[in-house]
Amino acid sequence: MSRFTRSRGKILLHLDNTELELxxxxxxxxxxLLDDGAVEQAEPDDGDDPFAMWERSFGTQPGIEDDLPDDERDPITERMFPSAYPDDPEAASDFARFTEAAQRSAKIADACTVLDDLDSLRGGTTRIAPDHIDAWLKTLNNLRLALSVxxxxxxxVSNHEAxxxxxxxxxxxxYTYYGWLGWMLESLLESVMAPE
Known part of the structure; x- marks a missing residue:
């Protein structure tokens, strides 16, 4: 049965083959999903021209949707990257322009860490390094956010209806899978907080 456990100070993940595949x-x-909205990092070589770099930092960034009307925004993106200023669209757009690319990159890095750990799973078990736990917590939460949409x-109320x-x-x-992700999140938290 899938779960996180703590053994001799180590966090272990147990998954069967079906759970691992899913x-x-x-x-x-x-x-x-995160890559589809990521900002392309390839930029022209400006050499030592600080004005070109400054100008580029204020340019538009494709993939960030805050300039779109609310009814055209992707609802999963909206849930994962909520507006910092819901009552001020201009401030929200400025904030997103300077922060969303970094937030996406961080979420992508966390998901890649989780995939690396899953790839090392042998005999249904793998060890989660202490510095990977945060990536696991965030990735499990991001999956639940996406499914909640x-x-x-x-x-x-809507949870009960679902x-x-x-x-x-x-x-x-x-919904069953959504619940399983929540159970995994809870299992990891309990394992982290368990006494040595």
């Missing part, structure tokens, strides 16, 4: 696919899909979960979907509704299975 979870690996989910993290890869999260990476695809698909499931229409925004509060306790849980009541009939088995023939395809989203019923997604």
């Amino acid at each position: 979870f690996t696919r989910s993290v890869n899909e999260l990476l695809d 698909v499931l229409g979960i925004s509060d306790e 849980a009541q979907r009939p088995d023939e509704d395809p989203r019923a299975w997604l």
Whole structure:
């Protein structure tokens, strides 16, 4: 059964083959989602021209959607990168322009760390290095955020409604997976906080 455990000060992850395949696919899909909105890093070589670099820092950045009307924004992007200034679209756009690329890069790096750990899983178990735990917590949370949009979960009421979907509704299975991710997050937190 999937879970995190603590043994002799080490955090261990246990997954069966089906869980490993499903979870690996989910993290890869999260990476695809984050990469689709990532800002291209390739830039012209300006040599030592500080004005060109300064001008570029104020240019538009493709992939950041804060200039789009609310009804055209991707709802998953909206949930993962919420507006810092919901009542001030101009300030929100400026804030996103200077922060969202770095936030995306950090989320991508965290997801890649998780994939590396999953790749080292042998016999259903792998060790999670202490400096990887934060990446795991954030990636599990990001997967739940993305699924919450698909499931229409925004509060306790909508969470309860999502849980009541009939088995023939395809989203019923997604809700089960959403719950599994929450259980994994809780399991990791409990393992981290367990006494030595």
